[in-house]
Amino acid sequence: MEHQDYPEDIDFQKYWLILKRHWLPATMVWVLTTIGALGVALVSEKQYQAYGKLKFKKQSTTSALVTEAGEKIGTLEPLNLQDSPIDTEAEVLRSVPILMQAIEELDLTTEEGEPISYESFREGLGVKALQGTDVLLVSYKSPEPEEAEAVVNRIMDTYIDNNVLVNRAEAAAARAFINEQLPKTEKELQKAEAALRTFKEQYNIVKLEEEASLSVIRISELESQIDQVKARVEQQTARIEDLQNKIGRPSEEALLQSNVSSSIEVQQLREELQEIEKRLAREQSRFRDAHPMVLKLKQQKAQLSAELEQQVNGIVNRQRQPLQARDLQGGELQNVLIESLVSYEAERKGAIEQLRSLIRSRNEHQQRAQILPRLKQMEQDLERQVDAAKSTYEILLKRLQEVRIAENQNVGNAQIISPAMVSEYPVSTSRKMILALGIVLGGVFYVVTAFLLELIDPSIKTSKELRKILNYTLLAMIPNTQRKRRFRRRKIEDKLPQVAVIKNPTSMIGESYRMLQANLNFLSPDRKLQVIVVTSSVTKEGKSTVAANLAAAMAELGNRVLLMDADLRHPIQHHIWNLTNAKGLSDAIVGQLQPHQVARPVAPNLDVLPSGVIPPNSLALLSSKRMNSLVQDCREAYDCVILDTPPLLLVADALTVSKMSDGILLVARPGLIDSASANAAKQRLDQSGQTVLGIAMNGVVGETEPDSYFHYAEIYYKENSHENIDGGRKKMSEERKKSISH
Numbered sequence: 203m204e205h206q207d208y209p210e211d212i213d214f215q216k217y218w219l220i221l222k223r224h225w226l227p228a229t230m231v232w233v234l235t236t237i238g239a240l241g242v243a244l245v246s247e248k249q250y251q252a253y254g255k256l257k258f259k260k261q262s263t264t265s266a267l268v269t270e271a272g273e274k275i276g277t278l279e280p281l282n283l284q285d286s287p288i289d290t291e292a293e294v295l296r297s298v299p300i301l302m303q304a305i306e307e308l309d310l311t312t313e314e315g316e317p318i319s320y321e322s323f324r325e326g327l328g329v330k331a332l333q334g335t336d337v338l339l340v341s342y343k344s345p346e347p348e349e350a351e352a353v354v355n356r357i358m359d360t361y362i363d364n365n366v367l368v369n370r371a372e373a374a375a376a377r378a379f380i381n382e383q384l385p386k387t388e389k390e391l392q393k394a395e396a397a398l399r400t401f402k403e404q405y406n407i408v409k410l411e412e413e414a415s416l417s418v419i420r421i422s423e424l425e426s427q428i429d430q431v432k433a434r435v436e437q438q439t440a441r442i443e444d445l446q447n448k449i450g451r452p453s454e455e456a457l458l459q460s461n462v463s464s465s466i467e468v469q470q471l472r473e474e475l476q477e478i479e480k481r482l483a484r485e486q487s488r489f490r491d492a493h494p495m496v497l498k499l500k501q502q503k504a505q506l507s508a509e510l511e512q513q514v515n516g517i518v519n520r521q522r523q524p525l526q527a528r529d530l531q532g533g534e535l536q537n538v539l540i541e542s543l544v545s546y547e548a549e550r551k552g553a554i555e556q557l558r559s560l561i562r563s564r565n566e567h568q569q570r571a572q573i574l575p576r577l578k579q580m581e582q583d584l585e586r587q588v589d590a591a592k593s594t595y596e597i598l599l600k601r602l603q604e605v606r607i608a609e610n611q612n613v614g615n616a617q618i619i620s621p622a623m624v625s626e627y628p629v630s631t632s633r634k635m636i637l638a639l640g641i642v643l644g645g646v647f648y649v650v651t652a653f654l655l656e657l658i659d660p661s662i663k664t665s666k667e668l669r670k671i672l673n674y675t676l677l678a679m680i681p682n683t684q685r686k687r688r689f690r691r692r693k694i695e696d697k698l699p700q701v702a703v704i705k706n707p708t709s710m711i712g713e714s715y716r717m718l719q720a721n722l723n724f725l726s727p728d729r730k731l732q733v734i735v736v737t738s739s740v741t742k743e744g745k746s747t748v749a750a751n752l753a754a755a756m757a758e759l760g761n762r763v764l765l766m767d768a769d770l771r772h773p774i775q776h777h778i779w780n781l782t783n784a785k786g787l788s789d790a791i792v793g794q795l796q797p798h799q800v801a802r803p804v805a806p807n808l809d810v811l812p813s814g815v816i817p818p819n820s821l822a823l824l825s826s827k828r829m830n831s832l833v834q835d836c837r838e839a840y841d842c843v844i845l846d847t848p849p850l851l852l853v854a855d856a857l858t859v860s861k862m863s864d865g866i867l868l869v870a871r872p873g874l875i876d877s878a879s880a881n882a883a884k885q886r887l888d889q890s891g892q893t894v895l896g897i898a899m900n901g902v903v904g905e906t907e908p909d910s911y912f913h914y915a916e917i918y919y920k921e922n923s924h925e926n927i928d929g930g931r932k933k934m935s936e937e938r939k940k941s942i943s944h
Contacts, residue, residue, distance in 0.1 A: 365615055401581065428564065468513055680748065681901075699744070732843060735866045756844075762839075762841045763807060765846070766844065800814070868897050
């Protein structure tokens with residue numbers, strides 16, 4: 203039957219068994235710890251304790267009233283919501299500088315005259331925040347009450363002085379930083395203002411908002427003027443065309459006159475003549491006509507007029523060379539029309555130039571209007587830079603004045619609300635408390651010791667753990683009968699395995715072997731198990747004892763049983779049954795003997811075949827054809843054959859013999875085998891492909907098994923009458939002796 207696995211998330215029973223299994227060394231550790239605590243309690247000296255209280259404020263009230271910067275300097279604030287600034291200040295109060303200063307000022311020394319160390323001084327110091335308040339309780343223990351009081355007062359005064367210095371140092375650091383940043387900020391402000399001024403000068407900016415409004419109006423006006431000038435040009439063009447139709451060919455004279463007027467030389471002479479006329483008019487207004495200056499100007503005017511006339515005639519003569527005489531004829535009306543034509547031509551040219559000027563002006567205004575949004579954005583960016591630099595500069599100036607005031611203040615965040623007061627009676631730790639603490643620590647050390655020993659010992663302690671690794675059918679749990687002899691000297695005969703089925707037939711261990719025999723029969727009701735190999739993973743697991751008792755239990759039921767000692771390396775069955783080992787299995791194999799020739803009866807229906815002479819190569823004998831033939835002969839001669847073989851992990855004898863059997867009975871002993879050996883045995887059996895009938899748990903200690911039923915079995919067997927049991931034992935032993943003698 204397969205064992206059932208139970209979840210072991212929290213197996214308290216398993217932990218209890220570990221503590222119980224290692225009770226002796228763990229108890230010794232507990233006793234030593236308790237004795238040590240008792241010694242500490244006896245030698246502890248009297249201590250007096252002084253108490254003082256410090257009240258904390260989030261910020262200095264005086265600094266907050268004076269300046270805004272003083273409100274922020276020295277503010278007590280935690281880094282996160284879970285922490286309290288009082289806890290931080292408590293650590294500051296316990297810091298090395300403050301405590302070392304107190305040690306130096308109070309001249310605290312040891313018995314040898316050396317200054318006490320920081321660690322020893324801090325051990326007597328207590329700093330605790332009173333829950334629900336902003337008060338810090340400062341205490342100190344000392345054998346001398348005056349010293350305790352002086353230490354508490356000195357520490358509180360030193361902390362307050364240090365707090366003031368820290369606040370002033372913060373103000374000084376802020377002042378130094380501002381002094382460093384102020385010139386840089388001023389330069390940045392000047393640079394921003396210069397950039398804004400250069401921008402306005404480059405783009406001729408006064409007020410962009412007004413310029414944008416005026417540009418729209420101006421463009422609209424220019425559009426209107428352009429339309430008017432275009433209409434006038436069209437009107438003049440129509441008049442010119444009409445006059446040209448009227449005058450025909452003579453209109454070229456007007457054009458000729460126009461060409462003369464447009465000549466550069468003529469224009470220069472006209473300009474010089476106009477300038478002379480202006481100067482002459484000015485001089486005539488100042489002087490008389492007979493004045494030399496006036497006469498000189500009149501002479502210059504006459505010369506320029508002659509040159510102008512000569513230049514005009516020259517141009518006319520050059521232009522008129524291709525003309526005929528009839529083309530030069532014309533009356534007064536034609537001259538008027540020509541003059542009108544020339545006049546209209548001049549007006550049209552002027553209108554065209556005006557139109558071009560208006561269009562050019564409109565285009566310029568439109569281009570300016572298109573870049574006004576970009577200029578506005580650039581102006582705003584520059585103005586923001588100026589405002590930011592100006593604001594920073596003004597803030598730094600203001601903060602500089604404030605930190606100068608805060609730096610000269612002698613105020614802090616703490617206030618002494620209760621000077622040091624010494625306790626009237628000693629406040630040394632109670633001896634009972636020290637002893638109780640020692641007992642508790644001893645209990646902790648007890649548990650730690652037990653679990654450390656459990657970790658050091660690699661063996662599997664319980665059958666439950668062993669069954670979980672092997673995962674074979676559990677056929678029997680055989681109790682350990684030697685556990686109560688731990689502190690008694692064992693006799694020589696007690697060291698040999700005992701056949702409890704015969705010596706103590708009504709004992710609990712005898713019944714466990716009968717349970718093993720019954721469970722083997724239940725494994726295959728249709729096919730009888732005739733040849734069974736009994737082995738174990740390692741030595742000293744009790745496989746030979748289990749084989750002997752199993753054979754005796756089967757013989758009690760009337761079966762003819764042969765117990766064959768197939769351990770040709772370290773045989774032990776002849777010691778169990780008190781036989782000689784002169785002849786046995788090795789002789790039967792080598793000498794071709796029959797089983798009945800070497801087997802010896804030891805009990806009714808039970809024969810034992812010792813190992814015989816130990817051969818040099820036992821595996822060769824066990825794997826021989828003669829061994830196979832011998833096993834077949836035993837099948838025919840006996841109802842059941844049990845083979846005691848060597849351990850699995852040491853030699854291959856057991857697996858070799860198991861090929862000739864109906865199955866393997868694996869004997870396992872908790873507390874002896876470790877997990878590595880169990881896993882190796884499991885792997886070897888699985889790889890061999892042999893039939894494993896199940897496990898016989900040997901040497902099980904009921905007190906250390908979480909699922910053992912031995913407690914109830916012991917109660918059951920104790921309730922039986924010892925007299926009836928003893929009488930039955932004597933009668934049965936006499937009958938066995940008679941049958942053996944026959």
